[in-house]
Amino acid sequence: MIAFEPGFIYKVPDFSQLNMVQTHVLAALNIHKDNQETKNGISDLVVELESPQRDIVFLLDGSDGTLSGFPAMKTFVQQVVETLSVDETKDRVSVVQYSRDPETHFSLNTHTDKQAVLNAVRQLKHKGGQPRNTGAALDHVRRNAFAESSGSRHMEGVPQILILLTAGRSRDD
Numbered sequence: 101m102i103a104f105e106p107g108f109i110y111k112v113p114d115f116s117q118l119n120m121v122q123t124h125v126l127a128a129l130n131i132h133k134d135n136q137e138t139k140n141g142i143s144d145l146v147v148e149l150e151s152p153q154r155d156i157v158f159l160l161d162g163s164d165g166t167l168s169g170f171p172a173m174k175t176f177v178q179q180v181v182e183t184l185s186v187d188e189t190k191d192r193v194s195v196v197q198y199s200r201d202p203e204t205h206f207s208l209n210t211h212t213d214k215q216a217v218l219n220a221v222r223q224l225k226h227k228g229g230q231p232r233n234t235g236a237a238l239d240h241v242r243r244n245a246f247a248e249s250s251g252s253r254h255m256e257g258v259p260q261i262l263i264l265l266t267a268g269r270s271r272d273d
Contacts, residue, residue, distance in 0.1 A: 108128055110124055114169060115168075115170075115172035115173050115176075116172045118172055118176040118265070122180070125180060129180070129261065152191065153259070154184075154258065155191075155246070155258055155259070156261045156263065157193075157194045157196060157208070157241055157261070158193070158194070158265070159237055159262060159264045159265070160173055160177070160197045160224075160265050161198065161232060161234070161268075162197040162203075162227030162228065162229070163199040163232040163267065164229065165267045166226070166266075167226055167228065174222070174224055176265065178218055182214070185214075188209075192208040192253070193208065193217045195221060195224065196237065196240065196245055198227070198232075198236070198237035199231070199232060199233070201229075201233070202233075203227060205220065205224060208245065208251030209251025232266070232270055235272040238262075
């Protein structure tokens, strides 16, 4: 498993129970759900911010084994996005789905408001396919989703956050 800190790894028995870890994920994103004030969290670990700015990529396992759980994955993404301040100068969101090969559904610079991101997430279709190549997907995110050409602001010191939802072990590195 890969994480900035071991405490950032959350496991649930199946995707229908993602809501059990949502508050932990939101806390790691440095968001207080009631008033969206920043709290001690990930931004303190990466960079101190006066106003929250994050580049957040959701990497979704779209392999055959996730078909029944895909609606729950989309709901989880929507619920997290609902708490964000999506704007060109604040939070940016991207979604990548993978099985054998990764596919970027939209980049960090595609949508500049929350409603557009939510609409795009609602439209996601399950990719399907085998095997589950998480390693290739992580490499794709590193090279493409977190690239300046895709809207990444890593050179400006904006935290780059990856949220990976997967159903099991990868078939590659």
